[in-house]
Amino acid sequence: MPFCENTNIPRRTMLGLSLRAAGICLLSATGAAPAAWAQTASLPITDQQRATAERVAQAGVALSELAPNAPDSHTVKRGDTLWDISKLFLSDPWRWPELWGMNREQINNPHLIYPGQTLMLVKMDGRAQLQMAQQRAGAQGGEADQSGKLSPRVRSSDFDGNAITAIPLNLIEPFLNDAVVFDTDELASAPRIVATPEGRVLLSRGDLAYARGDLSQATDYRVFRNTRPLLDPSTQEVLGFEAPYLGTAELKQGEQSTELPDGKAVIVPATLVIKAVRQEIGVGDRLSPVPQRSFTRYVPHSPSAPISGQIVSIYGDGLNAGQNQIVALNRGRRDGIERGHVLALWQSGRSMVDSTSDKREVIRLPDERHGVLFVFQVYERVSYALIISVRAPVRAGDRFSQP
Structure with missing residues (x-):
């Protein structure tokens, strides 16, 4: 560790x-x-x-x-x-x-x-x-002075x-690779797996994969499924593009061009070997260079200024989330969010009928604070947070603020 x-x-x-x-x-x-x-x-x-x-x-x-x-x-x-x-x-x-x-x-x-x-x-x-x-x-170690107080040594x-x-x-190590957001939909034009040996549907560790696209940037690649946009729950602004992480692959031979016996030129796709599999890998999945390793240390701390936002989604397509699950937030680097920020989760107050009044008026109870988030990954317009504690299911659209 x-x-x-x-x-x-x-x-x-x-x-x-x-x-x-x-x-x-x-x-x-x-x-x-x-x-x-x-x-x-x-x-x-x-x-x-x-x-x-x-x-x-x-x-x-x-x-x-x-x-x-x-x-x-x-x-x-x-x-x-x-x-x-x-x-x-x-x-x-x-x-x-x-x-x-x-x-x-x-x-x-x-x-x-x-x-x-x-x-x-x-x-x-x-x-x-x-x-x-x-x-x-x-x-x-310590030696006592005349007052009996130990002094440092x-x-x-x-x-x-x-x-x-x-x-x-x-709790978060798997998501440091898995939870990936691109500011633009760059994976739409990224290299892609176009074929598998013997027409296999799914690839596992050690299998070969054939790909096309610009693979000159690196030899080690992460494999992703096609992205999905992350939308702000209130404004519907596209905050980024979430890409499900599938595994890694290593380039063995680049794309080539060869000539058939009849003189026609034909393309031979690049060959890669699957090094690790987190989810199923197959034809159509996208490739992105493995980023340079970065070592980051940070401490849990409250934001220095007031901040508020909403849960964009539950990682893994769940409808609800609980303790130790990951959520995407509609605030990021541009909003002052930092790794290590601790945020309070709020549950919207429920609407009810005032049964003590002859008018039977509809009232709305105050929002209640019911959980704590820990931010561990920050992008320009979105970030990921771990639910440290919570008393009720968390849903997309739920509000958060500084603690």
């Missing part, structure tokens, strides 16, 4: 009192080898996040901002995510600057937290601070360097 790494501190060395739990790190890649992550730059902290942390650090957070059943302590274990841990302590799990700022002096790198670390919630005078559980003097750590992630990566 990909991991976060602080490039400024050796992997097995850390400040004994540093609290790396305070930030949220989500690593996403397309088929990335874990070793590649070690070469990425440290994740920046925005001025807004730092300002929040500095403000909260003065006295911690109000007890009213804690989760109802916040524990006194929690030892991080393998399989934990920062989202899970944030939910343990805070009422809103994406409010990581508050978690980071609870004890500013103990923070070294707010983007990393490791299995084995223990977090303690200290409450005093109506406020709360999150601190690292400290070893007894002479154990593995560099020590060796048994942590293996595999920082936990913000949310379970297995």
Whole structure:
């Protein structure tokens, strides 16, 4: 699994009192080898996040901002995510600057937290601070001063360097390839599979495929079904073209022209071998070069400005969606949407008849907030989000806003 790494501190060395739990790190890649992550730059902290942390650090957070059943302590274990841990302590799990700022002096790198670390919630005078559980003097690090307070010192750590992630990566990893939107319908003129060996209807891994079109751009290609337009639920504007991802293919031989015995020229299509299959591949499916791998790190955070929009569609053609499913949003890069944005889902208030009135008037109840979205893929006019939590089925047209 990909991991976060602080490039400024050796992997097995850390400040004994540093609290790396305070930030949220989500690593996403397309088929990335874990070793590649070690070469990425440290994740920046925005001025807004730092300002929040500095403000909260003065006295911690109000007890009213804690989760109802916040524990006194929690030892991080393998399989934990920062989202899970944030939910343990805070009422809103994406409010990581508050978690980071609870004890500013103990923070070294707010983007990393490791299995084995223990977090303690200290409450005093109506406020709360999150601190690292400290070893007894002479154990593995801190030494107590005359006041009994442990002071930081560099020590060796048994942590293996595999920082936990913000949310379970297995929930979104398949969609980092699968969920693809093109700003224009470029696949309409992209290379296409025109034939299969022995007239096969469906192709599987290792099968050959014959294609026509410009295949000079690359040797590795993604295979897509024909696109469908994504329409804004309100304006009917075409926001982009969604292409169902089918698999990958490798070019073995380009298109050629040969001459028959009678002297007529004939085209020999390019030959490809199917490398991976996610869905059925067949004649008519389109080819697009595999993009260069990009390594992106981002933290869950609320939009810095008010934003609202609607669900365009449920990925996979479903009518309804629930927790851990993917939805397309009618807002994208041009609207200020960023990877890592956390958004609130709203359910339209139902219409009903006021049975307490002689007039039997029709009334409409207020909209109710009933879920949370996590944006993980952003295009120019549309984006994809994971439904983190929800209390009722999600449908196309449902509204979202900043949390």
